[in-house]
Amino acid sequence: MTAPTAAGCAAPDQAAPLPASLDLEKETVITGIVRSATDEAVPGAYVRLLDSTGEFTAEVVTSAAGQFRFFAAPGSWTLRALSRHGNGDAAVTAGRGINEVTVTVA
Amino acid sequence: MSRDTALVSVEWAEKNLDAPGVVFVEVDEDTSAYETGHIAGAIKIDWKTDLQDQVRRDFVNKTQFEALLSERGISNDDTVILYGGNNNWFAAYAYWYFKLYGHRDVKLLDGGRKKWELDARPLVTETATRPATQYVAQEPDTSIRAFRDEVVAAIGTKNLVDVRSPDEFAGRLLAPAHLPQEQAQRAGHIPTAISVPWSKAANEDGTFRSDDELRKIYGDAGLDDGKETIAYCRIGERSSHTWFVLQELLGHRNVKNYDGSWTEYGSLVGVPVALGDEPGEA
Numbered sequence: 001m002t003a004p005t006a007a008g009c010a011a012p013d014q015a016a017p018l019p020a021s022l023d024l025e026k027e028t029v030i031t032g033i034v035r036s037a038t039d040e041a042v043p044g045a046y047v048r049l050l051d052s053t054g055e056f057t058a059e060v061v062t063s064a065a066g067q068f069r070f071f072a073a074p075g076s077w078t079l080r081a082l083s084r085h086g087n088g089d090a091a092v093t094a095g096r097g098i099n100e101v102t103v104t105v106a
Numbered sequence: 107m108s109r110d111t112a113l114v115s116v117e118w119a120e121k122n123l124d125a126p127g128v129v130f131v132e133v134d135e136d137t138s139a140y141e142t143g144h145i146a147g148a149i150k151i152d153w154k155t156d157l158q159d160q161v162r163r164d165f166v167n168k169t170q171f172e173a174l175l176s177e178r179g180i181s182n183d184d185t186v187i188l189y190g191g192n193n194n195w196f197a198a199y200a201y202w203y204f205k206l207y208g209h210r211d212v213k214l215l216d217g218g219r220k221k222w223e224l225d226a227r228p229l230v231t232e233t234a235t236r237p238a239t240q241y242v243a244q245e246p247d248t249s250i251r252a253f254r255d256e257v258v259a260a261i262g263t264k265n266l267v268d269v270r271s272p273d274e275f276a277g278r279l280l281a282p283a284h285l286p287q288e289q290a291q292r293a294g295h296i297p298t299a300i301s302v303p304w305s306k307a308a309n310e311d312g313t314f315r316s317d318d319e320l321r322k323i324y325g326d327a328g329l330d331d332g333k334e335t336i337a338y339c340r341i342g343e344r345s346s347h348t349w350f351v352l353q354e355l356l357g358h359r360n361v362k363n364y365d366g367s368w369t370e371y372g373s374l375v376g377v378p379v380a381l382g383d384e385p386g387e388a
Contacts, residue, residue, distance in 0.1 A: 009341050010135035010153075010192055011284040022286055046220055048310070049283050056305035057271045058283035059193065061139075072283045073273065082310060084226045 015063035024097050031069040032101035034062050034081045034088075041066030042105060045083035052076040068103075079103050109317060112354040113216045114187055116225060122187075123147055129180055129236070132219070133157075133190040133200040135343075143229030145189070145222065149178050149236060153196040153343070157203060165365070171207050172243045179236025182210070189215035189222070192343075193305075193312045199346040201354075202363055206251060208244025214350065220312035250349070252336045252362035254370055257296065258377055262388025265335040266299035267324075269348040270368065274340070275301040277381040280372075281340060291372030294379040296338070297386040302327045304344040307351045320351055331358050338364040338371070 018029070034045040047068040049057045052075060062068050068079075072094055079090045081103040088105040114122075122128050123146055130148035132140050140150040151157065156174055158165055166174065180186060186204060190197035197214055204212040215222070223229070252260075260266055273279040277293035295301070306323050307315055314320070329335065335352060337345040342365030353361040364371075371377065380386030 009195065009282060009285070009339075009343055013136075019286060027286060044223065046224070051272065055272055056303065057273065060284045061191065070283045071281075071286050073278055080310075082220075082224055084224055 011058075011060040013063065014060055014067045014069055015065060018069075026096065028072045028074050028094050028096050029069060029098045030072050030077060030079070030092060030094050030101060031067070031098060032079075032090075032103065033066045034068065034083065034103045034105060035066065036085050037104065037106040042081070042083050042085060045081045045105065047103065048080040048082070050078040050080060054078065081105050107354040107357055109314075109355050112213055112350070113314065114213050115216050116221055116227065119145070119187060119189075119215050119222075120227060127184055128187060129184045130187045130189070130215075131178075131180075131197075131200070133188055133197045135192070135196055139191050139219065141231070143231055144234075146228065146230045147234050148189075149180075149234050151178070151200060153199065157200065163370075165203065168207060168243045168246065171203070172241050175241035175243070176239050179239055180241060181239040182242060184211070186212040187215055188212065189218045191219045193220060193308050193347070194218035195304075195343040195347055198350045199343040202250065202346045202349055206246050206248075208247065217311055217313040224311055249360070250353070250362055252338075252364040254364075254366055254374065256362075257336055257338070257364050257366075257371065260334075260336050261296060261378065262298045263333075265329050265333050266296050267327075267329065267335060267337045267345075267348060267352075268295045268299040268301050269304040269337055269339045269345050270295075270301075271303050271305075272301060272383065274368075275299075275303075276383050291369060292379055293372070294381045295368075295386075296371060297378045297380040298388050299338075299380075300327050300329065300385055301383070302329070302348070304339065304347045307348060314351065314355060317355060320356055324352070324356075334360040334362070336362045336364050338367040340368045341365070342367045 034042040045062045090103040135153045188197040337348045339345040349363040352358045
């Protein structure tokens, strides 16, 4: 898939490489994998990015390998994953560049 | 309009998958979701290639809409049940469109694809096809569509509802946080717009909140239902979701969706822009 543009608002392929045009000195990428209690990747989970007040900011669906990715801003965020196997949360304090997080659902 | 006429539950949907005169339509921007599994019998509409003009920035005209629905096998008398990913954003956009072109009976599936999937309800991969029809659309009902000059004139007079996330409203982000942030337009919001993110209207599983909860959310945010309302977001699909809530669920009148939204407004030369968390002055 090509780099997302203003043409749409849907989430890009969560497993795709980061677009080459992306400036990691400016972007705050929060990325990771949703795992089950038995440590298996969970594809098709809905991952919600909540801001420091708990307000919803964005949502993506995990890739076949359970991956998700957000382009946020530096600060405190909560990731909340919903899946048919259960739900789970993870907190992250993100800085510029790539921030990796695992969310476990049970 | 009300919840009874504008919305169906997943339980209703599952019982009516084969009902005559009922057509399920999955609407997404990225239709690869449809290929990996969809509700049995549902046809697909691609928000980008089917509903947008491929040259100008506009949506398809009446003739193009008639051709699309005829080819997909939707007739004027069908009950159309729309659903999709992204908490029904694109399905709500399509709903607005079906209303704009005068379709009589169209409804959203409450919770959309997300609720269906989280409930582990069955999905199939066989592509559904329907015999072609001769669909006849009405002239576009522009009473539900706002254009830029109207939006500029609405500053300080009508309700402007910005349904993007708080950080987009304040100008700290230019796009939803699942997208890279580099964009051509200026950041911020239309002065005097209130911030009511679309997500306030939805539960975690994508279903709409109750009418009482919805009334409280918009009332507390300062929406004056005695005034006309224009909803906007970045490209007009999240604001379709809010347009649906205000006009179709809560029965407000004179609600318009500004589909040009921030990608148009934030690129206009000379218009006022407000920064920060407050609506700002006219």
